[in-house]
Amino acid sequence: MAREIEVDVLVIGAGPTGLGAAKRLQQLESASWLIADLNETPGGLASTDVTPEGFLYDVGGHAIFSHYKYFDDCLNEALPKPDDWYEHKRISYCRYKDRWVAYPFQNSIAALDRPRRLTSGIFVPWATTSTIYYATMNAAWLGERVAAPNLQSLTSDVIRNKVAGTWGPNATFRFPAHGGTGGIRIALAKTLEQKNTKFGKHATVTKVDADAKVVHLKDRTVVNNGSLVSTMSVDHLAQTMNDTKLQDLCKPLFYSSTNVIGIGIRGERPERIGDKCWLYFSEDNCPFYRATVFSNYSPNNQPEASVELATKQFADGVSESEHKPVNHETLLAETLKGALATDVLRPEDDIVSTYVRRFDHGYPTPHVDRDGALAEILPYLQDKDIQSRGRFGSWTYEVGNQDHSFMLGVEAVDRTLFGSVELTLGYPDFVNTRANTERQLKTFGKR
Numbered sequence: 001m002a003r004e005i006e007v008d009v010l011v012i013g014a015g016p017t018g019l020g021a022a023k024r025l026q027q028l029e030s031a032s033w034l035i036a037d038l039n040e041t042p043g044g045l046a047s048t049d050v051t052p053e054g055f056l057y058d059v060g061g062h063a064i065f066s067h068y069k070y071f072d073d074c075l076n077e078a079l080p081k082p083d084d085w086y087e088h089k090r091i092s093y094c095r096y097k098d099r100w101v102a103y104p105f106q107n108s109i110a111a112l113d114r115p116r117r118l119t120s121g122i123f124v125p126w127a128t129t130s131t132i133y134y135a136t137m138n139a140a141w142l143g144e145r146v147a148a149p150n151l152q153s154l155t156s157d158v159i160r161n162k163v164a165g166t167w168g169p170n171a172t173f174r175f176p177a178h179g180g181t182g183g184i185r186i187a188l189a190k191t192l193e194q195k196n197t198k199f200g201k202h203a204t205v206t207k208v209d210a211d212a213k214v215v216h217l218k219d220r221t222v223v224n225n226g227s228l229v230s231t232m233s234v235d236h237l238a239q240t241m242n243d244t245k246l247q248d249l250c251k252p253l254f255y256s257s258t259n260v261i262g263i264g265i266r267g268e269r270p271e272r273i274g275d276k277c278w279l280y281f282s283e284d285n286c287p288f289y290r291a292t293v294f295s296n297y298s299p300n301n302q303p304e305a306s307v308e309l310a311t312k313q314f315a316d317g318v319s320e321s322e323h324k325p326v327n328h329e330t331l332l333a334e335t336l337k338g339a340l341a342t343d344v345l346r347p348e349d350d351i352v353s354t355y356v357r358r359f360d361h362g363y364p365t366p367h368v369d370r371d372g373a374l375a376e377i378l379p380y381l382q383d384k385d386i387q388s389r390g391r392f393g394s395w396t397y398e399v400g401n402q403d404h405s406f407m408l409g410v411e412a413v414d415r416t417l418f419g420s421v422e423l424t425l426g427y428p429d430f431v432n433t434r435a436n437t438e439r440q441l442k443t444f445g446k447r
Helices: 016-028 069-078 120-127 151-160 180-190 234-241 244-249 331-341 370-382 402-418 428-432
Strands: 003-012 033-037 048-050 056-058 085-089 092-096 099-102 172-176 197-199 205-209 214-217 221-230 254-265 278-281 290-292 312-320 351-365 386-388
Touching (some): 003 016, 003 402, 016 033, 016 069, 016 402, 048 180, 056 254, 069 180, 205 234, 221 402, 234 370, 244 370, 254 331, 331 351, 370 386
Parallel strands (some): 003 033, 003 221, 092 278, 221 386
Antiparallel strands (some): 048 056, 092 099, 205 214, 214 221, 254 312, 254 351
16 A cells, blocks of 8 residues: 655655755755665765675775865764774876876876877877767866866976876865775764655655656655655656656766776785875776775775785776777676786785676766756756756766765755755856855754
8 A cells, every 4th residue: 555755855865965965954954854765775876885705895986075064064973083084195196108107197297208208199098998089078077177287387397307296176085984985875874864764675766756746666655745856867867757858858968887896805905006095097908997996095995804815905997888888798807807917916916805886877978968958957857846966967077076966965955945056066166166164064054
């Protein structure tokens, strides 16, 4: 028998965006609400898996850095103790011509052999690893994602044989001591009123009736809602709504899929890896484009020393799209072969654990047609009192990090209840070039 409930705001999805929305709704205490997710454990694309051997693997490469005081406040409330976190300085390199070149590559030309410096041949190998042709991408996403080279500084560095220093908002970052990135989402979810949460397969959304403002769940629960904050991918939302017009509007949206491959080896961390955080790979001798030395983020990301297994873990990311397909049946073997070719692994390394997981929607691609499509999609949904937000809800790569995603949910609630302007969604360059300290958890609303 169907169970019928009614709320002012229904939040679909318990990833960073959904949790941000729920946190804001709980703080305000001005509307009834429910958050639903098909997974028993919250986290979405910011969750963490644990292998039987005890290795932890984030479902994507994540590092915690923030543009928002409100986001920091929420994390510190969920994980309040100093020993809940490790603080890190980013140590990142690009693999090129059998050497490690400091990231960002374009600021480290001085590290290259002189015949290869400042030649047209450098761009080609870096371009071929992309999952989409650069000519079909827009430039709106570049902002803080890509270091803009300064020709005068580069020339000076080459003459003096000097490599530039660190760059970017994640030059320093923190990471949870326990549970990986997913541990943050679990801790955040615990700060919510549990009676307002519905997690598990029974909470899978089976149908969204936008006109009637009714959402149907797998366990036959019918949720009548005044407004909907959806963090599912907007193309999937269109299918769940059975809205052919919305499905057509979503056709210009592109994405890449992510394959996460984890390799656990026996013994101590190799000296050649050292204290590196994450590494980039551009050449055609390996299928992965990035590798994370996850045991350097926290020693608890690997089995305890007393366990007779590996004490070092390494994770690789492999992206794919229609422009860059991969063979899933041979992907693990190809990754191991590539790890050997790039000196990540040595032939004598004893592999005791492997992990493979594919995410169909991995990264939203900033295609040249994206902004035009979103300019029709989001208002169309807003007219139905649906705020589609999140990495794939609003499909905006430049505000797709964990802090951005969380605040997309927070600001979507404010728009829903008060008609407020959403700075993160509407003004990415503004929020990415400043410390957003005006909004704080303790000074807004009730706790």
